[in-house]
Amino acid sequence: MTRLPLTLIPAPPGAGSLCVRKTVNKNPCQACVEVCPLRAITLVSGRVVIDDDLCNRCGQCLYACPTDALENIQPVPRRWKADRLVAPLSAQAACVEELLLWHFEKGIRAIELEPDHDGWLRAVAELNLTLKALNQPTWRLAEPANDAVDRTRRQWLRMGTDAASGTVSVGRRALRDAVTEYQLYRLTLATQRCYLCGACARICPEQAIRLHADRIMLDAARCTGCGQCAAVCFPQAIKSEKQQNQDPVMRLPLVASICTHCGQAFNAWHEHQHTCPFCERHTHGMR
CATH class of the missing domain: 3.30.70.20 (Alpha-Beta Plaits)
Structure with missing residues (x-):
């Protein structure tokens, strides 16, 4: 008798039946291709193909897709406390669309940043330009709590705080529904x-x-x-x-x-x- 393995191999990421390119062959949409920082998403014969070996699961494609078509990719969990995102942050900065959802869904108004997070600094600067256009309060920058000698120890110590961990909704539909004054x-x-x-x-x-x-x-x-x-x-x-x-x-x-x-x-x-x-x-x- 053949025994099935106890651990299931996760399905690879890809575009499901909601992808507009599967509905209309002439559709030129390549939103996920354009935002992928690692060029892990390409078009092959007009279909979206994701290279599982290159994909680092940053989730930026999720926030760019107009029809929530991407499958087997989860948004990156973030940690927040009160009205701020707290360290440690991911190496890959979040996209502006995700930060807008943190602003409107969770009421985030600040972020803990270290000086070497250039990508996050650019993302927050672009976010604040968008928030100003929407007459919304901009995000403040805060230094991470200096409660340990080195960064590694600081990250472990922070796991024991009362900071929550989670995600926001993904996709252009979520952004449209959360930000009613933001017609892009x-x-x-x-x-x-x-x-x-x-x-x-x-x-x-x-x-x-x-x-x-x-x-x-x-x-x-x-x-x-x-x-x-x-x-x-x-x-x-x-x-x-x-x-x-x-x-x-x-x-x-x-x-x-x-x-x-x-x-x-x-x-x-x-x-x-x-x-x-x-x-x-x-x-x-x-x-």
């Missing part, structure tokens, strides 16, 4: 090219685009920049841009019309439009 993406629609076919509204996983009988709504407050709308738009009329948006909801009115060529009902941008987008672009006279 802007939806634009070129009405002169749009067919009003509704493909963008049907494919959007966040319902940031909603097509109604009398209007189309572009809700940038819900957009996570996944790019699905632009990937399925044949006339390239819609796009999502990374730009802080002050007017998150745009309502574009529509009118009901009947095509004088094919006789079909269609949505139009104005009351004087009596030819549907398909007949307008038909070049073979087969109406």
